[in-house]
Amino acid sequence: MCSQSPTRKRRQVAIAYPLAVPHMTILLRGFLDYAQKHGDWAITTSPPSLMGAGESPLTLNHLRGWSGDGVFAAILNQADILMAQQLGIPVVNGASTLRETGIPRVRPDHYAMGHLAAEHLLERGLRRLAYYGLKGFWFSELRCQGFVDCAKQAGATCDVFQAPRISGRWTSLQKRTDLLSDWLKQLRPPVGLLAVQDYRARAVIEECDRLGLHIPHDVAVVGMEDDPTLCEFRPPTLSSVARNSWLLGYETAKALDRLMNGQPTPMDQTIPPIGVVARQSTDTIAVEDPHLTDALHFIHDHLDEPLGIDQVVHATSISRRQLEMCFRRVLGCTPHDYLNRKRVERVKKLLVAPGKIKLHKLAMACGFSNAERMRLVFRRVTGMTPLEYRRTERAKNT
Numbered sequence: 549m550c551s552q553s554p555t556r557k558r559r560q561v562a563i564a565y566p567l568a569v570p571h572m573t574i575l576l577r578g579f580l581d582y583a584q585k586h587g588d589w590a591i592t593t594s595p596p597s598l599m600g601a602g603e604s605p606l607t608l609n610h611l612r613g614w615s616g617d618g619v620f621a622a623i624l625n626q627a628d629i630l631m632a633q634q635l636g637i638p639v640v641n642g643a644s645t646l647r648e649t650g651i652p653r654v655r656p657d658h659y660a661m662g663h664l665a666a667e668h669l670l671e672r673g674l675r676r677l678a679y680y681g682l683k684g685f686w687f688s689e690l691r692c693q694g695f696v697d698c699a700k701q702a703g704a705t706c707d708v709f710q711a712p713r714i715s716g717r718w719t720s721l722q723k724r725t726d727l728l729s730d731w732l733k734q735l736r737p738p739v740g741l742l743a744v745q746d747y748r749a750r751a752v753i754e755e756c757d758r759l760g761l762h763i764p765h766d767v768a769v770v771g772m773e774d775d776p777t778l779c780e781f782r783p784p785t786l787s788s789v790a791r792n793s794w795l796l797g798y799e800t801a802k803a804l805d806r807l808m809n810g811q812p813t814p815m816d817q818t819i820p821p822i823g824v825v826a827r828q829s830t831d832t833i834a835v836e837d838p839h840l841t842d843a844l845h846f847i848h849d850h851l852d853e854p855l856g857i858d859q860v861v862h863a864t865s866i867s868r869r870q871l872e873m874c875f876r877r878v879l880g881c882t883p884h885d886y887l888n889r890k891r892v893e894r895v896k897k898l899l900v901a902p903g904k905i906k907l908h909k910l911a912m913a914c915g916f917s918n919a920e921r922m923r924l925v926f927r928r929v930t931g932m933t934p935l936e937y938r939r940t941e942r943a944k945n946t
Contacts, residue, residue, distance in 0.1 A: 560616035561589045561619070563579070571773055579800055582801035664821060677706045684713060688744045695742050707739075711728070742772075749778075774788040791819070839874060846864075851890055857883050888925050
């Protein structure tokens with residue numbers, strides 16, 4: 549129910565933030581949810597009367613002389629800081645490009661995002677990690693620090709590459725690619741790599757492919773922001789750390805509301821991330837035993853086939869008994885148990901994916917001979933049938 553009183557003036561709030569950024573759709577939903585609950589604000593985003601030909605959507609400069617009540621903005625440089633101060637109305641900053649702005653900010657916990665990415669890679673047995681960031685951006689420094697600290701706590705090594713800002717209309721892309729390529733050549737596989745943004749993680753995958761480095765077994769890659777277009781548009785799909793965009797939007801609106809009411813608000817409020825969304829780019833496990841490595845890579849690469857243990861043994865240069873001993877010593881299970889676990893993990897992902905795949909097609913996509921065999925294995929591993937699992941997971945999201 550709207551809390552706005554009949555006599556209260558409807559607040560005019562501007563959003564001077566690039567709405568084309570992928571996570572902004574969900575963030576804006578959270579912002580609007582708060583606005584509707586606490587007064588149903590009038591939201592201004594890109595008024596045509598304030599925009600010239602070829603200009604981007606609403607910026608702080610467009611708001612000179614605007615008689616509104618508050619602004620949600622991306623403060624990216626000193627000019628933005630000065631403009632925000634000159635507006636004379638409350639402004640909340642949603643960007644983490646600069647360490648200090650003097651303007652209240654609500655932002656993701658970038659340190660925690662980096663820490664989560666390192667934990668994800670360490671859980672896959674990787675003990676050589678690498679971070680690809682951007683020099684001169686505070687959010688990159690925070691993500692790097694969380695990643696490096698987690699690696700050190702686990703006794704893992706971590707190589708850091710902070711790409712410099714390169715000017716030049718025609719040569720900057722090639723220079724960036726050359727710098728990235730030179731760094732990747734120095735890394736010793738297997739390595740777990742975090743890129744500061746999803747599109748830079750995609751650039752890493754493309755360059756690894758050019759260099760003959762296999763994803764995920766040579767280089768397991770994690771991105772940031774969980775942009776579905778970049779993460780899922782082609783294989784290998786990209787694992788990524790998801791920020792809590794809805795809560796970011798909601799808390800940003802709450803902070804702006806406090807300022808418009810003349811109440812204090814924290815200068816730097818952080819929102820914890822949701823977690824790592826695991827996809828193909830980190831679907832691996834790193835071990836030192838080369839025979840076990842061959843077996844694991846073979847299993848991961850052929851999960852959608854009716855794979856038998858004899859085929860796994862054939863992919864190595866040791867006997868079935870020796871391979872079973874390796875699995876028990878390092879992973880605490882048999883090759884057959886491991887294969888079934890990985891197949892069940894794949895079934896789980898497909899069960900909660902959009903749409904409704906038929907069980908016999910699902911079984912074939914996960915390497916089972918038929919739906920009944922899949923049901924028996926799934927129930928043995930999880931304690932429930934595939935249909936029960938699907939109903940349970942979908943109920944959580946309704």
